[in-house]
Amino acid sequence: MDFELKTLNLDGAASEKCDVLLVLVDESFKPASDALSRLAADAVKARAFEAKPGKTLHAWRATGVQAPRVLLVGCGDGSPRRIHSAVHGAVASLRSGVRRIAICLPQAANGRAVRAAVSAVAEASYVYITTKSKPEACEIEKCVVGCADAAASKADFEAARGAAAGIAVARELGNLPPNVATPTRLGEEAKRIAKSGGFQCEVLGPREVEKLRMGAFMAVAQGSDEPLRFIVLRYQGAGASDAPVVLVGKGITFDSGGISIKPSPEMDEMKFDMGGAASVLGTFRALAELKPRLNVVGLVPACENLPSGRAFKPGDVVTSMSGQTIEVLNTDAEGRLILCDALTYAERFKPRAVVDVATLTGACVIALGGVRSGLFATDEALAAALQQAGDVALDPCWRMPLDDEYGEGLKTQFADMANVGGRPAGAVTAAKFLQRFAGAYPWAHLDIAGTAWKGGAAKGSTGRPVGMLVEYLLSQQQAAVARKAAPRSAAPRKAAAEPAARRKRSAKTAA
Structure with a gap:
């Protein structure tokens, strides 16, 4: 339009x-x-x-x-x-x-x-x-x-127009049936978006992912005949030395639950389990329109989670890219397994911040319904920026806790951690699992299980949280311009060191 x-x-x-x-x-x-x-x-x-x-x-x-x-x-x-x-x-x-x-x-x-x-x-x-x-x-x-x-509203108008283009892409990808929107198709769409926007895209297959030793990601994918894809998008709107924001999107193109199979009613809606991936691709479509002056990396691990003779099983122990071992207690908690390897991969970009987006837990739907996405973060400034972006874009989120005590449920005597921590506070324990792989940078996790799609008669993808992500990135561009324009002094450098020290302590805690 x-x-x-x-x-x-x-x-x-x-x-x-x-x-x-x-x-x-x-x-x-x-x-x-x-x-x-x-x-x-x-x-x-x-x-x-x-x-x-x-x-x-x-x-x-x-x-x-x-x-x-x-x-x-x-x-x-x-x-x-x-x-x-x-x-x-x-x-x-x-x-x-x-x-x-x-x-x-x-x-x-x-x-x-x-x-x-x-x-x-x-x-x-x-x-x-x-x-x-x-x-x-x-x-x-x-x-x-x-x-x-009109002149005073032009910037908001352009932002909305760009976001609308991205939301349309995310909705379309989410609505495609799972026999069409395969991991291979997501890779093709990523290349198409990159080509039209003039930025880089690399799509890795099973051999490349195996060389990276993404054992958790490969474990989830092994039950399906559809080959996995690991998508890497790179938008370069600023100088090469500028640290990028990394967006990570969960790309389970169909989730049967695997061996821990889901109930049949409404399983058709599990085609929406790639809502995080769709939102990352949609955000890059918006970047192609808006061309902000910052660097952004998009990472999408994409695969199916199906039961077969090759599928991973409850009781299996897998080794993640980070080297940490994971005991699989429930194969329907697969999203965190593909995300953890992507979060480790993100370290190579030395990011200023990492935001992962995932339809991760039914527990978040129980907690927040379909109004607000769940927000978890290890960095106060990042959390505040995402919350403000959500409010501006009318795509709101709600801050959830990350107290250390919530991680106790992930303990197991057979690996470094289990992939689930029981029913209580399920959205929080899932975030605590991911936090163990995100200690090297400011990190936020958006659980969009309640907001990425609508069920019933109104069944369909919403395109959320593309609006929030686009507004967040635009705010980071403005912040970067303000930082470069500000005069240098000893006091700001000292103040800036405090969040870095906090992040270092957070990394130790997460490990």
Whole structure:
């Protein structure tokens, strides 16, 4: 879809050429003398419409308005979240014959409201058609977003447009059936994204992974006939000496549970178990659009987890790339096994931060539902940056604990650790397992098991947390520019040494 940002008030919006004009009315609305103001004021006076969230009113061939259809949409207090909800509902209600829409935001709307509107349009207009014999695609081709000051909102608009492109990729990959979205297909998609964006991509196969001694990753993959893939993406937007941010995405393209097989009901939804991988690939698609001035590495271990005569078993002991040994108590706790080797591989990039993204535990779904992703972090600044990014992108997370005591459940007499720690605090013990492989850098783990997809009648990928990741990376670009512009002094260097010392202590604790 083609998005355009314009400076528009209600008077200007009345002259906008489009099939449908969406006029968002907030609770502070004060009518002027233009045609759209009179339309809204008359509707409010007649009690046919009010500015409360969820309220709408359709008008056909309104006097003085160029668009044949006008949709008044209540957006409550006009906050970004209310804007997103209002626009999403309105766009989702549109039917065939709509190719060009225009949205006139309240005059008080800022850049974050513009971002919310773009995100909502992209989300509501997405339709999966790839494997349908008679597809019915969305017909909307152009969306004009109007606000009081387009120049002031341009950066937010561009960020939203880039993120929307990435979210669409993540949703599409997540929605593909598992016989299509194989590890090989993910590797091909990664190469395609890299080629279009002009950055590097390397896809490693079983032989290369064996040479790297990724024993935990290989153990999970050995039960399937589909060969594993280890994807390495490198976006170079800054100098070669600048430490990159590394994103790691869990790529289990189908999870049967392995020998510890899952119940049959809703097992079809386990095609979404590569939501972390899809979000990393989607984020790189957004990087291709936005071209921020920072370096980013993407790592995706991809394989299937299936039962067979070759599959790994409960009781097996595997050796990870780090050299640490793991007793497998449950083969359905496989995501952490492929991630731990990727986290060890990440050390070679000497990263400024590592964020892994995974549909890791059902326990996180019980804890947080489908509203917020679970956030675990060993670095306070990293945790705060991710939380703020999630709030800005309307893709929120919630900080979870990493107390040392939670790691006690991973003890076993047969290896350095077990791969599960029992039912209590399952999301936390899974994070504690990963922490043992992430001691060499600031690290965060996003458990997106509750947010990466929706089940039931609304079954489908959400594309989360691409929005959060994109906003986080853009904030890191801004922070890097600020650091370079700041005058050097002894005091900042001393202050900067304190987090490094904290990270060193954290690394010892994790080991």
